[in-house]
Structure formats: structure tokens, C-alpha cells
Amino acid sequence: MKIVYSEDHRLHFPQGELFGGEFVTPFERPSRVEYILRELKRRKMTELMPPAKLDMKPVRKVHDKGFLEFLETAWAEWTAAGYRGEIVPTGFAARGMGPNKPRFIDGKVGYYCHSMETCITAGTRDAALASASVAQTAQKLVASGARSAFALCRPPGHHAHHDMYGGYCFLNNAALAAQELRDRGFARVAMLDVDYHHGNGTQEIFYARDDVLFVSIHGTPDTEYPYFLGYADERGIDAGEGFTRNFPLVAGTGWDDYRVALAAALEEIGRYGADALVVSLGVDTFEGDPISAFKLGSRHFPQIGAMIAGLRLPTVLVLEGGYAVEEIGENVVGVLTAF
Amino acid sequence: MKIVYSEDHRLHFPQGELFGGEFVTPFERPSRVEYILRELKRRKMTELMPPAKLDMKPVRKVHDKGFLEFLETAWAEWTAAGYRGEIVPTGFAARGMGPNKPRFIDGKVGYYCHSMETCITAGTRDAALASASVAQTAQKLVASGARSAFALCRPPGHHAHHDMYGGYCFLNNAALAAQELRDRGFARVAMLDVDYHHGNGTQEIFYARDDVLFVSIHGTPDTEYPYFLGYADERGIDAGEGFTRNFPLVAGTGWDDYRVALAAALEEIGRYGADALVVSLGVDTFEGDPISAFKLGSRHFPQIGAMIAGLRLPTVLVLEGGYAVEEIGENVVGVLTAF
Numbered sequence: 095m096k097i098v099y100s101e102d103h104r105l106h107f108p109q110g111e112l113f114g115g116e117f118v119t120p121f122e123r124p125s126r127v128e129y130i131l132r133e134l135k136r137r138k139m140t141e142l143m144p145p146a147k148l149d150m151k152p153v154r155k156v157h158d159k160g161f162l163e164f165l166e167t168a169w170a171e172w173t174a175a176g177y178r179g180e181i182v183p184t185g186f187a188a189r190g191m192g193p194n195k196p197r198f199i200d201g202k203v204g205y206y207c208h209s210m211e212t213c214i215t216a217g218t219r220d221a222a223l224a225s226a227s228v229a230q231t232a233q234k235l236v237a238s239g240a241r242s243a244f245a246l247c248r249p250p251g252h253h254a255h256h257d258m259y260g261g262y263c264f265l266n267n268a269a270l271a272a273q274e275l276r277d278r279g280f281a282r283v284a285m286l287d288v289d290y291h292h293g294n295g296t297q298e299i300f301y302a303r304d305d306v307l308f309v310s311i312h313g314t315p316d317t318e319y320p321y322f323l324g325y326a327d328e329r330g331i332d333a334g335e336g337f338t339r340n341f342p343l344v345a346g347t348g349w350d351d352y353r354v355a356l357a358a359a360l361e362e363i364g365r366y367g368a369d370a371l372v373v374s375l376g377v378d379t380f381e382g383d384p385i386s387a388f389k390l391g392s393r394h395f396p397q398i399g400a401m402i403a404g405l406r407l408p409t410v411l412v413l414e415g416g417y418a419v420e421e422i423g424e425n426v427v428g429v430l431t432a433f
Numbered sequence: 434m435k436i437v438y439s440e441d442h443r444l445h446f447p448q449g450e451l452f453g454g455e456f457v458t459p460f461e462r463p464s465r466v467e468y469i470l471r472e473l474k475r476r477k478m479t480e481l482m483p484p485a486k487l488d489m490k491p492v493r494k495v496h497d498k499g500f501l502e503f504l505e506t507a508w509a510e511w512t513a514a515g516y517r518g519e520i521v522p523t524g525f526a527a528r529g530m531g532p533n534k535p536r537f538i539d540g541k542v543g544y545y546c547h548s549m550e551t552c553i554t555a556g557t558r559d560a561a562l563a564s565a566s567v568a569q570t571a572q573k574l575v576a577s578g579a580r581s582a583f584a585l586c587r588p589p590g591h592h593a594h595h596d597m598y599g600g601y602c603f604l605n606n607a608a609l610a611a612q613e614l615r616d617r618g619f620a621r622v623a624m625l626d627v628d629y630h631h632g633n634g635t636q637e638i639f640y641a642r643d644d645v646l647f648v649s650i651h652g653t654p655d656t657e658y659p660y661f662l663g664y665a666d667e668r669g670i671d672a673g674e675g676f677t678r679n680f681p682l683v684a685g686t687g688w689d690d691y692r693v694a695l696a697a698a699l700e701e702i703g704r705y706g707a708d709a710l711v712v713s714l715g716v717d718t719f720e721g722d723p724i725s726a727f728k729l730g731s732r733h734f735p736q737i738g739a740m741i742a743g744l745r746l747p748t749v750l751v752l753e754g755g756y757a758v759e760e761i762g763e764n765v766v767g768v769l770t771a772f
Binding site for chain 2: 175183318325
């Protein structure tokens with residue numbers, strides 16, 4: 095299997111994540127990737143490929159211009175304002191607020207952010223661009239005929255909306271891959287999000303489109319992050335009606351129920367007649383995950399991989415979450431081995 | 434002048450406020466009130482009156498039922514979830530999110546909060562209720578014939594929407610006073626908000642109503658908190674169209690320009706034909722305020738008081754912001770002396 099990787103993910107390593115009213119060491123941390131690399135080495139899957147230089151044109155198709163400019167200048171504006179911590183908003187564009195975009199950085203952050211746990215640092219933008227380039231290169235390999243490719247990237251992407259960051263995500267790597275597959279001639283692209291947390295960003299980006307099917311299996315937002323999207327009655331709008339499909343599962347779900355939901359999700363993709371697949375690969379469905387509540391064992395991840403591979407579609411797998419750091423390698427590579 | 438005060442404000446004293454990506458000691462702190470009490474004593478204005486027991490009926494007219502229940506149970510649910518810090522949300526109901534209210538406390542906080550700087554603690558609810566009772570009692574004094582009364586209350590209220598807290602505010606004390614004046618037979622109530630920060634909560638509560646005029650002079654939200662409301666083109670909707678009037682002023686505004694805006698604001702109130710007035714009295718327009726940027730001197734606050742008193746209306750003054758703690762007494766009492 096082709097694996098694309100860039101060391102530049104290390105440029106994004108906030109010192110703090112807001113959790114339960116305290117700053118803790120972020121669950122989404124560089125060592126996650128180190129453990130995956132270690133497992134790949136152990137299994138002699140050592141042919142890593144660096145990403146090509148990022149082509150911004152497709153990035154601009156899935157993200158807002160003002161948002162991209164914000165990511166570019168946020169750190170400089172924040173430090174120029176005299177703030178000493180990592181970037182966290184104060185006031186934000188909550189329910190009932192007006193549509194104006196403030197000019198001052200603290201207000202801009204509130205405008206472009208949807209979740210507080212995610213700090214922006216000096217290196218965040220470069221890491222996010224590198225992460226996107228990894229997904230882009232993996233996509234190119236598949237578009238050029240490879241059966242599958244894995245984008246070993248961080249920061250992750252599926253919580254990034256077209257103009258909002260949050261949930262550890264800045265640029266939506268998986269959405270970028272799907273958009274580019276469309277641009278390269280694949281007529282119907284399916285996206286399968288198996289991260290524990292709903293891929294609200296991906297859903298939002300393609301919500302009104304029928305050329306990209308978005309299917310997600312995740313902890314119910316009624317009790318799990320991101321709380322405000324991922325309910326079963328969200329099915330798309332306008333041309334996109336029927337092309338979003340959510341499978342929210344209760345906290346505590348184990349393999350038996352998960353397998354049924356995954357089979358139903360794969361059936362949706364089959365029915366859609368997809369000619370390419372992008373997988374948002376989170377392994378925080380693992381029973382030992384510190385911020386999630388499904389009960390999958392490491393032995394189930396090869397089965398997940400086999401079920402997805404059974405679609406026999408050209409497939410780009412893009413790394414998302416998974417915070418049980420010591421087991422993340424076994425769980426991620428467990429999925430990959432099916433391809 | 435009648436002054437209503439409750440010591441229960443001390444029950445709300447978070448240890449942290451998010452500012453520039455760090456937890457700092459909150460600018461909105463109990464000592465603000467101590468300095469006002471000291472100045473009142475110095476001027477022999479020592480007839481403080483305790484509030485009567487809070488009548489919740491009018492509170493329920495300005496606040497949402499679910500929001501009031503949330504304030505009641507938030508701390509117990511937060512600590513039961515195992516969180517160890519003061520209450521701060523993670524994900525929130527940002528632009529483009531769905532309408533669902535999550536069941537889990539972390540999601541609920543994101544639903545009911547609009548600003549991150551404001552922590553909820555064990556004593557916050559009781560302090561907020563006490564603060565509302567102070568405003569309610571001050572209002573009753575005026576409704577019963579007193580020319581004016583001052584509600585020496587905290588936490589403040591004008592950033593509290595009908596179903597959102599933030600900006601140090603939980604229950605909207607000034608809105609409560611205005612609502613009760615209406616209920617007691619005053620036909621047209623005017624609200625004048627002279628806090629440095631736009632009274633977004635008050636505006637939102639009365640935005641579609643023509644029986645309460647809301648007029649605010651404040652730092653432009655383009656660069657100042659709360660960023661997403663307080664623009665000049667916000668004039669009310671439906672029956673309320675024309676009954677909201679904002680005077681956003683640029684950072685650095687001094688007395689000459691401020692006086693012109695205040696005169697125009699008072700003219701609006703005169704034109705409206707108000708028969709009672711509620712003043713959201715913030716003195717963070719002071720040049721020494723640590724989080725604001727107008728340039729008023731202490732000598733200007735008696736002039737502000739005199740200009741407002743010139744309306745010759747039954748007037749309830751309700752304490753809002755002001756964070757230059759050592760000067761807050763002189764500045765607040767400077768306004769009061771005109772009444």
C-alpha cells in the first residue's frame with residue numbers, strides 16, 4: 095500500500111487543550127504519528143513517500159477565501175495584539191449573533207472557530223498545509239491508478255468546515271481528496287467517516303451536493319462531540335438531499351452493533367454507485383480511547399478494513415482521530431492491511 | 434438616592450478568565466463592589482437596602498425556561514461528569530450548526546454560552562439570582578414613586594441573551610427591571626446602555642418589541658467585544674423596527690465625541706416619549722480601564738449623570754462593567770450624584 099507522509103506535522107503542537115475547564119496536554123499530539131510509524135516499520139511497510147508541493151487551487155474549492163487568509167495571518171495578528179497564550183477565542187458567532195466579520199483578531203478567531211479545545215500556534219498553518227498536501231498526494235496516487243493510498247497526516251481534517259476550524263482540524267484533508275477525485279474525472283465519490291466523532295466539517299462542505307456521498311458512523315452528538323451536527327435526520331439539502339447519511343450510535347456501542355451499522359453504511363455506498371472512496375480513518379472507536387466511548391478491540395480494526403476493502407473501490411484513506419497513543423499504530427495499520 | 438445591595442455577589446468569583454489564550458484572574462471580580470461601597474461610605478451615602486426575595490415570574494418573561502434550568506443544574510452536572518475546572522465549553526453552536534440541544538453537560542454549555550471568558554462556578558447561579566433580586570428591588574422602588582434607585586449588583590447582566598450567558602453576565606438584570614416597569618404600568622420604557630461594551634443581550638431580548646426602546650453607546654464591535662452585535666445598522670425587527678439604536682464609537686474616543694453621541698442618544702429617548710428609564714451603568718468607558726479603549730476621565734462621569742438626569746424620568750440605574758477597580762467607586766458614584 096502506498097503511504098504518504100510529511101514530518102511537518104510536528105510544526106503543530108499546542109501546549110494546551112481546553113478540557114473540563116482546564117488546559118491539559120492536547121490529546122491530538124505528534125506522538126500519535128510516531129506510534130503509527132513504529133508499527134509500520136515493525137510490519138516492514140516502510141515505503142513512505144513525501145507529498146508533492148500543495149496545489150492550492152482545489153483547496154480553494156473546499157475552503158473559504160477569508161478563512162484561508164485568516165489561517166495565514168492569525169498568529170502574527172494575535173501576537174501583535176499582545177496576547178501571550180496560544181490562540182483561543184473569547185466571544186464567538188453564537189446563535190442569534192449578526193453576520194458581520196469583525197476586524198480585530200480576537201473577534202476574527204471567534205468568527206472562524208467552532209470549538210474551544212483547538213489552539214492555533216505559530217506553526218499551525220504550515221502543519222495544516224503540509225497535512226493537506228499529504229492527502230492531496232495520496233489522492234493523486236489513487237487517481238493515477240493505485241488501488242489505494244494512505245495519507246498519514248496530522249492535524250486531522252474532518253471537523254473543518256468550509257470556513258471554520260475546531261475539533262483539532264484546520265483544513266479538511268478528506269474533503270480536499272474527494273473534491274480532487276471529482277476534478278480528475280471520478281463521477282460519483284463516496285466518503286466514509288469511521289472516526290468516533292461526527293465529521294461535521296465534511297458534511298457541511300458537501301451538504302448541498304449530489305456528486306459526493308457522505309456517510310458517517312459515530313457517537314451520537316446528543317452526548318458526544320461535536321454535539322450540534324451528526325443527527326440521523328440530517329440528510330442533505332437541495333441537490334444534496336439524500337446524499338448525507340448519519341449513523342449515530344450510543345456511547346458504549348461494541349463490535350456487534352458497530353458491524354451492523356458499518357454494513358449498512360457500506361450498502362449505502364454500494365447503492366450510490368460510487369466509483370471512488372475516501373475514508374476518514376479515525377480509530378478512536380477503540381475501547382481504550384481516552385475521550386471516546388465505543389468498545390471496539392484492536393482485533394476489530396482488520397475486520398473494518400476488510401469490510402471497506404470489500405467495496406473494491408479505488409480508495410484514499412486519510413488519518414483522522416485516535417488518541418489511545420500506544421495502540422494507535424496497531425489499530426490504524428490493522429485497517430490498512432486489508433488493502 | 435436609594436441603593437440596593439446584596440453581599441451574595443461574592444458567591445460568584447471564578448478563579449479564571451480566558452484572556453489571550455491564558456487563564457488570568459477575572460477582570461470582573463468581587464473587589465469591584467468593595468471599591469464602590471468604600472466610595473459611597475466616603476460620601477456618606479450609606480443607606481443601603483437589601484433586596485426582597487426574587488420573584489421569578491418576571492425573570493421567566495425575559496429568560497428561556499431551558500436556560501434557567503441549565504443555570505440551576507450546570508455545576509452539579511459538570512462535576513458529576515468528572516470535570517475538574519470551572520465551567521468552560523468546548524464545542525459550541527457556531528454558524529451552520531444544527532438546532533439540536535445536546536443532553537450532555539459539555540454540549541449544553543456550548544449551547545447556552547456565547548463567550549468563553551466567563552466561567553461558571555459552584556456559586557454562580559445563586560449570585561446571579563441575588564444580582565437579579567437587587568435589580569428587581571431597585572425597580573420596585575422606582576415603580577413605587579422614587580425618582581431613582583441604584584442596583585449595586587454583580588455579576589452584571591447586559592450581555593445575557595434570553596437563552597445565552599457570556600461576557601460575565603448570566604441573568605439580564607437591566608432587562609428584568611425594564612420588563613417589570615412595563616408590567617407595573619409604565620407604557621414606554623427606555624433603556625440606555627453606557628457600558629463600553631455593546632449590550633447585546635438586552636438588545637436581543639427586546640429586538641422585536643416597540644414597548645421598550647434600547648439605546649446603546651459603545652466601542653465599535655468591529656474591533657471591540659462582543660464583536661457580533663452592536664453595529665449601527667441593527668435597528669430592530671418586526672414590531673421592534675426602529676426601537677433599537679446603536680452608537681458604536683471607535684476605540685480612542687474621548688469626551689468631546691462621547692458627549693455628542695450621548696446627547697444624540699438622549700434625544701432618541703426624548704423623542705420616544707419614554708415614561709421610565711433603565712440605565713445599564715458601566716464605567717469601563719474610563720481611560721484607565723484595562724480591557725476598554727475610550728478616554729473618559731473621572732471628571733466626566735458626573736457630567737454623564739447630569740445629562741441623563743436631565744431627562745427627568747423615573748430612573749433605575751443598574752451596575753454593569755468597569756474594571757479599573759481603584760477608580761470604579763469614584764466613577765460610578767460620580768454618575769449617581771446627579772440623581
